[in-house]
Amino acid sequence: MNGAAGAVGRMRKGAVGPSGRWPGDRPAYVFRLYIAGMTRRSRNAVSALTDLFEQRLHDPYDFKIIDLYRHPRVATEQQIVAAPTLVRERPLPQRRLIGDMTDRKKVIDGLEMDDPS
Numbered sequence: 001m002n003g004a005a006g007a008v009g010r011m012r013k014g015a016v017g018p019s020g021r022w023p024g025d026r027p028a029y030v031f032r033l034y035i036a037g038m039t040r041r042s043r044n045a046v047s048a049l050t051d052l053f054e055q056r057l058h059d060p061y062d063f064k065i066i067d068l069y070r071h072p073r074v075a076t077e078q079q080i081v082a083a084p085t086l087v088r089e090r091p092l093p094q095r096r097l098i099g100d101m102t103d104r105k106k107v108i109d110g111l112e113m114d115d116p117s
Contacts, residue, residue, distance in 0.1 A: 028059035030090040033101075036083035037069045045084045045101035052104060056113060086111075 033049060035042035046065055053061055068075045068083055078087070081098075088095040088111050097110040107113075 027062040028091065029053075029057055029061035029088070031061065031063045032078075032087045032089060033063070033065045034075070034078070034080045034083050034085045034087070035065060035067055037067060042084060045086075048102040048104070049086065049107070052107060056108075 031049070031053070033045060035045065049063065053063060066074055068080065074080070084099070084101055086097040086101060086107070095111055097107060101107055
């Protein structure tokens with residue numbers, strides 16, 4: 001649970017090969033959630049996004065949570081102006097969502113995830 005940005009959490013999902021790594025060691029989806037402390041809003045965002053990704057994504061993904069209070073320089077480096085901010089780094093093009101991550105429809109639409117219903 002550490003990394004260059006000082007994540008407070010990281011989740012990976014997908015088919016792992018015999019070496020313990022994903023094929024090509026590159027997940028299909030890469031998400032970064034920037035939070036400001038473990039407030040109720042941050043915990044709700046983490047929970048809602050974890051549930052959404054587990055239910056909707058069938059390809060490997062990497063989900064990293066970065067606490068800007070612990071690593072304030074990251075906000076400037078990544079041009080994060082509000083928290084929580086979710087960044088979908090992959091697949092391209094990059095997408096950013098700011099605010100309430102518990103609004104499932106807003107997140108699905110903002111990330112351009114196809115809705116099977």
